[in-house]
Amino acid sequence: MHPDIQMRRDIVDGLHQRPLLATADFYRLIDRPMPVVTFRMTVKPAGRDFYHVVDSQTGKVMGFRRQHNEACALARRLETRNANQLRG
Structure with a gap:
């Protein structure tokens, strides 16, 4: 270099x-x-062009998408939904 x-x-x-x-x-x-900031939902590859959104506390697959960006968007939606449920 x-x-x-x-x-x-x-x-x-x-x-x-x-x-x-x-x-x-x-x-x-x-x-x-x-x-320490930790995210509950994580996106993990699950094959070719396939991604699981996994709850890190339970290990359950909460959803899946074929595109990485869509899987990340789903993880963000689930994360905010979970945070809103905890607040009230």
Whole structure:
């Protein structure tokens, strides 16, 4: 790899790490644990051009789609529906 490209990649990687470090420093200053964001619905490949939307807590397949983008959209819809049910 060309040295200029490698140098640019190193700089960009460092810039991507700065927000995480700043957030960790903030939580360290207020003496609280950093929250962990986990998604309940995950998209997993299940064959050629076929994707399952799986509930990570139960392991059940909640739906399936033939396109990855459609499977991700379904996972987002199920995630928001689940969050709305928990709220009220």
